[in-house]
Amino acid sequence: MTEAPLHAFEVRLCRGGASRLEAVFDDEDLAQEAARRIAARNLGGDVVVAPGAALCEMPGPWVLAEGARHARPHITAGAALRGSLFMVALVAVSGILLL
C-alpha cells in the first residue's frame, strides 16, 4: 500500500516478567484500540503499545516463491557508515600486509 517502510506499533501483553506480542499495527490509534479491547478481557498483566520494528514492504507475496523470505534490508545511515569504515580498515590492513 505504500513504498516506504511502515512504522509499527506493537501491542504486547506483559505479565510475570514476560511479554507476548498480541498484534502489530501501522497506526497508533488502532493499536491503542486493540490494546484497550484486550485489556477489557482481563487476561491479567498489562497491555502496552510500544514502537516496534518497521513493517516489511514487499512488492507481493510471490517474492517468497523466489526465495526471498525477508524484505530488502533497510540500512540505516549509522550502519552504512560502520560498513564503510570497516571496508576502509579492511583495505588498509590488506595493503599493509601486502607491503
Add this chain to the structure above:
Amino acid sequence: MYLSGDEERRFVIRLFDYWHLVRGDRPFPRLADVNFNDLGKDAASCMVVDLAGGAEQATFIRVGLRLKPDGWPDARGRRVIDCPEGSLLHELLRGLPDSVTRRAPVSRGGELRLRGRLALGRSILLPLAEDGVHMSHVLGGINYKFLEEKGEEDAPLPWTSAEPAS
C-alpha cells in the same frame, strides 16, 4: 460475539476482536473456531490461506466475494503467488510475510490503486493454528473506499450466510 458496525466502525478492529475472542488462552485459534456466519457481511471481505506447504506455497481455502479477483469464480486451491497484481486480494496479501515472520496479527493501511482508481484501504492478517501453537492458516480481511467516493466500503453485495467457502 462479533461486534456490529454500530459497536465498532473499524473493520479490522471488529475482526481482531473476534479473533482474540475465539483464541481464548491459546497462542492462536483454530480455523474451525472461526464461524464465518458470525461475521455477517464482513465475511465477504475475508479470506483464508493454508500454509501447509510453507508460506511460499500458500493456497487459498476461502475467498470472500468482495475479494475475488476477476476471472476467479472459484478461488479454493489457487496459489497465493498466482494472485493477480492490482487486485484487492493482492493488496491484502502484501502483509503475509510480516504476519508469518512475526507470528502475530498484522494490520496495515494506506493508499492503493484498484481498477485504476485511487482508494484508501486497511487490512489485517490473523494467524490460525490447528494445534493452537504452530501457524497453519492465516485469516485475513481488507476493506477500502475510493478516495473520490465515500461509503464504498459499505456498498451492498449479493452475499448470504450460505456463501460457499471458495
